[in-house]
Amino acid sequence: MIEATLLTKVFHDRKRGRILGADAVSFRVEPGRVYGLLGANGAGKTTTLRMLATLLKPTSGTAVVSGHDVVREPDKVRANVGFLAASTALYARLTAREMIAYFGRLNGLGEDALHSRIRSLADELDMHEFLDRRCDKLSTGMKQKTSIARTLVHDPQVMIFDEPTLGLDVMTAWSIIRFVRECRTRGKTVVYSTHVMGEAEKLCDVIGIIHRGKLRAEGTLAEIRAGTGEQDLEDCFVKIVAPEAAR
Amino acid sequence: MNLRIIGTIYAKELRDLLRDRRTLMATIIIPTFVMPALVLGVGRVASAVVSKAREEIPIVMVIGGADSPGVRAELEKSGKFRVETASADWKALISEKKVRAAAEIPEGFEKALDSGSAPAVTLYDYQGELKSGIAVDQLSNFFTGLRDRTSARLLEARGLPASIARPFEVKETNVAPPEKVGGNLLGGILPYIIITLCFMGAMNPAMDLTAGEKERGTMETLLCCPAARTDIVLGKFLMVLTGSLAAMACSLLSMGITIAAVGASLGGRTGAPGGFAPTIDTVGILGVMALVIPVAVLFSAILLTVSLFAKTMKEAQTYAAPMIFVVILPAILGMLPGVELNYRLALVPILNISLVCKEMLSGVWHWGYIAVIFGSTALYAALALAVAVRMFRREDVIFRT
Numbered sequence: 001m002i003e004a005t006l007l008t009k010v011f012h013d014r015k016r017g018r019i020l021g022a023d024a025v026s027f028r029v030e031p032g033r034v035y036g037l038l039g040a041n042g043a044g045k046t047t048t049l050r051m052l053a054t055l056l057k058p059t060s061g062t063a064v065v066s067g068h069d070v071v072r073e074p075d076k077v078r079a080n081v082g083f084l085a086a087s088t089a090l091y092a093r094l095t096a097r098e099m100i101a102y103f104g105r106l107n108g109l110g111e112d113a114l115h116s117r118i119r120s121l122a123d124e125l126d127m128h129e130f131l132d133r134r135c136d137k138l139s140t141g142m143k144q145k146t147s148i149a150r151t152l153v154h155d156p157q158v159m160i161f162d163e164p165t166l167g168l169d170v171m172t173a174w175s176i177i178r179f180v181r182e183c184r185t186r187g188k189t190v191v192y193s194t195h196v197m198g199e200a201e202k203l204c205d206v207i208g209i210i211h212r213g214k215l216r217a218e219g220t221l222a223e224i225r226a227g228t229g230e231q232d233l234e235d236c237f238v239k240i241v242a243p244e245a246a247r
Numbered sequence: 248m249n250l251r252i253i254g255t256i257y258a259k260e261l262r263d264l265l266r267d268r269r270t271l272m273a274t275i276i277i278p279t280f281v282m283p284a285l286v287l288g289v290g291r292v293a294s295a296v297v298s299k300a301r302e303e304i305p306i307v308m309v310i311g312g313a314d315s316p317g318v319r320a321e322l323e324k325s326g327k328f329r330v331e332t333a334s335a336d337w338k339a340l341i342s343e344k345k346v347r348a349a350a351e352i353p354e355g356f357e358k359a360l361d362s363g364s365a366p367a368v369t370l371y372d373y374q375g376e377l378k379s380g381i382a383v384d385q386l387s388n389f390f391t392g393l394r395d396r397t398s399a400r401l402l403e404a405r406g407l408p409a410s411i412a413r414p415f416e417v418k419e420t421n422v423a424p425p426e427k428v429g430g431n432l433l434g435g436i437l438p439y440i441i442i443t444l445c446f447m448g449a450m451n452p453a454m455d456l457t458a459g460e461k462e463r464g465t466m467e468t469l470l471c472c473p474a475a476r477t478d479i480v481l482g483k484f485l486m487v488l489t490g491s492l493a494a495m496a497c498s499l500l501s502m503g504i505t506i507a508a509v510g511a512s513l514g515g516r517t518g519a520p521g522g523f524a525p526t527i528d529t530v531g532i533l534g535v536m537a538l539v540i541p542v543a544v545l546f547s548a549i550l551l552t553v554s555l556f557a558k559t560m561k562e563a564q565t566y567a568a569p570m571i572f573v574v575i576l577p578a579i580l581g582m583l584p585g586v587e588l589n590y591r592l593a594l595v596p597i598l599n600i601s602l603v604c605k606e607m608l609s610g611v612w613h614w615g616y617i618a619v620i621f622g623s624t625a626l627y628a629a630l631a632l633a634v635a636v637r638m639f640r641r642e643d644v645i646f647r648t
Contacts, residue, residue, distance in 0.1 A: 012643075055470050056642055079473040088471065089464030093266040094259070105255045106472040150468070 001189055002029040002052060002158060006061035009047050009213075021047035023213040024061060029189050029206070031157070034180060036204030037193040038237060044213040045193040046085070049162045052191065053083045066157045066189075079107060082151030085162035092136035096127060096146040099135060100153050107154035114153075121149040141172045148179055159183045161192045165199065177203060197233040207233075211241040248481070252474045256482025257489075264452055264486065273451040274490045278444045278498035283505045290509075297377070305347035305382035308333040308340070310371075312352030318393070319352075327385050341373050347382035348372045350390070360397050437502070438535065438604035439578040441495055442597060445543045446550075446574045448494020449487050450567050453550035456483045458563035466645065480551070480639040484632065487551055491543040499532060531608040538607075538617070541624040542600055546574075548631035552638050558647055577601060593619040596627055 009021040022044045029035040039045045050056040052063055054074035063070045066080035090099055097118060104114040122128050125145045130138055135146060151159065161180060165173035180203055183190050194200055200207055200221075207224055209217045217224060217240045221233065228236040264270045304326075310333040312319055323330045333349060340346040351369040359365035368390050372383035399409035460466040469479065550567055557563035574597060580586055581601025588602040599620045606613060638644050 050646075053471055055467065056646070075473045075475060078471060081471070083471040085467065087464050088468040090468070091259075091263060091465055092463065093263050098259075098262070102255070102259050103472055106252060106474050108473070151471075 001031055001067075002027075002035070002063065002065050002191060004028070004048070004052065004061070004063040007048060007051050007058050007063055008060045009051060009056060010059040020213045022051065022058075025210070025213070025215050026061075027206075027208050027215065027218060029191055031189045032184055032187045033205045034184050034190040034192055034203050036200040036207045037191060037210055038195065038197070038200050038207055039193070039210040040195055040241070043195075043210045043241075045195075045210055046162055047213070048210065049083075049085075049160050049191060049193055052077075053081055053160050054078055055083075079154065080157050082154075082156040082159045083162070084147055084151045084160070084164050086164060086166035087162070088147065090135040090138075090143055090146055090150070093134060095132050095134050096138065096142070096149070097131045099146055100149045103150045104153040109154065117153055117155075118149075121152060125149055140168060141175065144168065144172050144176060148176075156188070158189045159191075161190070163193055163195070165194070165196065197237065201233050209237060209240050216240050249475065249478050252478040253482045253485070256474070256479055257485045260452075260456055260483060260486035261489065264455065264490070267451075267455065270451045270455060270490065274448045274493050275497055278448065278494040279501045281444075281498070281501075283501055287505060287509070300378045300381055303378060303381075304329055305378060305385070306331060306345070307382055307386060308337045308346050308349040310337065310349055310351040311354060312350075312356065314355060315352050315357035317357050321393070322350075322389060325389060327389070328382070338371070341371060341379065344373075344376065344378070347379045348386055350386050361401075363398075363401050436582060437608060438601045439575075439582050440502070441498060441535065441539055441604075442542060442578045442600060443571070443575060444494045444498045445491045445539060446546050446571060449491035449543065449547045449550050452487045452490035453547065454554045454557075454560055454563040454567060456486060457551060457555040458557040459560050461557075461645075461647075462559045470645070476639050477636055480636050484547055484551055484635060487547040488543055491547050492540070495536070495539055495543065499536065503532070531610065534607045534612070534617075535604045538600055538604065538621060538624075541621060541628045542597065544628035545596065545624060545631050548628060548635045552631065552635040555635070555638050556644055556647070581605065588613065588616055590616070590619060594623050596624060600624065 004025055004027050007022050007025040011019040011021050013019055025044070025048050027035065037045050037048065047056065051058050051070060052065060054070050054077045057074075058071060065077045068076040068080065070077050090096075091102075094102065100118050100121065101114055104117060109117060118131075122131050125148060127142075127145055127149065130142050133142075135143065138146065159180075161176075164176050164180075168176070177199065180190060180192060184205075192199075192203055204221070206218065206220055208215050209224070217227065219227065224233070224236050224240075225231055228239045230236045230239055305328060307322075307328045308331050309319055309322070319330065322328060331346070334340070337346065337349050341349060349371040351371070353366040353368070356365050356368070370383050370386050370390075373379040395412075398412050402409055402411055457466075460469065470476075549570070553566045553570070554563040557566055577595065577598035578601045581598050582605075586592075586602065588599070588606065592602060593599045593616050599616075603613070603616055603620050607617075
């Protein structure tokens, strides 16, 4: 489970001064549910997710991920989280097998458990054909499968996806969507950030709309529609983040 | 600190970098082959150029000397020159390398030789030009020979022995053992090369493991794992240090083989016992290696910190490349004759190593200085490493945009 409470992140930039990356963001995600964080570029999605994955330390507020506090127990949080983003790349000079094994070892898996885990992930994701091929020689789809295997190697209870389909072709993006659904089926707690409305509609049990670092609206798709009086999620989104533009 | 995690990160970085051609080039290939290329290649080319220049029969011009035909004839008969009478533009011809040198024979020179009061002969050359220098040396030898022969003839005419003009000879004999000669000759250049290669060996891994990872997007992937950031930076640091030490080991090994090969070849040629070529004290080499370790730690930590700050490999190169001058300058200062080690200089990083290694390689062990240098360099290295760890914990550095 994830419980974010007033998560705030302030950045200091020499040119732009004080920047509020996330402003008192609070939400809760239960196991077996997909929480969609919907926002435009620069809205604060990545900052919020990086705080949940303990890559960034909150300026104030906190979050509890799988029973561990992101500020006080960041190592334990990371041990329970699988983080997949467009910006989390693979080591080009390692093979897919070496890549998965490396992250398995960093997550504390013993050699026997690691080899059996790689075998089962390769079966599940149909990776045997390219498992011993270097990552820089893989197709985009193969790379995505390797990335997914990397996030799953330690079987985390919480999955965080930060715009994972960014720049992917339809088939590869579809395989990611399928994978997110499987995570939900297996009872994992999922947070999924995107600015693609269609993905949010298809995947998310609860949607949080974030704008300029602040969570502006939250609810199921039906609740968001009812709250804005719009049917199309894109119209709902515009009405929430820029009501003057919607008029 | 989790040694298992540090070991895992180190093993992965080692495997990764061994597959990287740029790193192999900077860490293994260049240090291994640069010395033989320098010592054998450049030395052989230089020797061939000098030999060829010496084989050439230079064109020399004689200015004046119309009333000294005997001297000119002797000059021609020596077979070492092609003698021509000077034209009005003889200076321009020397500048244009069409003529190598000129000798100005004063009026009445030959006649004055018999009285033992001949005026001075002036030789002209183009300083700094190899072939002109060789020609003027040969002209100088010719006139020195002429002077000696004239003086012997004049003494003989007065019934005196020729040895009266040269009552005794002066001989120089080397008493230093070959390793001391080697230490003095190579002690200056060796630490400079080792220090430079240590830096170069660390440079590419440091950039690749930090700025390179940021640029390729793998840094964020790595930071998602539960490993503590201190463990991550220590694993990476050990890899950078390995690169630096590997460069040093390769350069020392290739240097040893080169020196042994040159020594054997020169020894065989001269037939001198132990060879003419200098040898290097093995204990001295081991001492240098031990002292260079903290320098390698220092370089690795500094390069890791600087590269970590960069967003891309290109930016890291912009920061790291000029640092080579900071490394080379004190190393060169240490090579200069007359710069002696003292306790103040023993605290100056790099220069202190350069100076003490020079001494160690010539068999002089100043234990007090060695302790101060090792201690101070180890302290600087520890501080640099602490800064690297601290930088790795800074979000504004890791996620710098």
